[in-house]
Amino acid sequence: MKVLVINGPNINMLGIREPGIYGKQTFADLLSLLNKTAAEEGIEIEQFQSNHEGDLVDRIQQAYGVFDGIVINPAAYTHTSIAILDALKAVCTPAVEVHISDVNAREPFRQISYAGMACVKTIKGQGLDGYRQAILYLKEYCL
């Protein structure tokens, strides 16, 4: 099984950005967690992070026919990007949305998720472990 993990803007700043909200673990820690999960679950995982909306759309399109599932944290683009929603719909690959923080307990502008409308599940407020949970969910979903 092949899973693509996509992270949007500022996720590369984990550990530095707003640690009270996103925690002290770094982006490197997230990559280690992904590698560990891949090894434990016997899954092939590729990761991609970009601060640019079009690059995220390009990467989703390139996943068509190549990956069995997508884990995506579109970060701020969650709340604005119909382009990412459309790309996820276009490739028709099961996707799980992850948010490190509990977006429901935050500002009103974070209450809408466009990307989530194309996802089979949303995991939020679980910290970095949410990515591991999303991968496990996809593993079951794709059986």
Ligand code: DQA
């Ligand atoms: C986030 C939540 C978004 O609202 C925010 O813009 C982010 C990160 C999260 O993982 O909690 O950048 O997606």
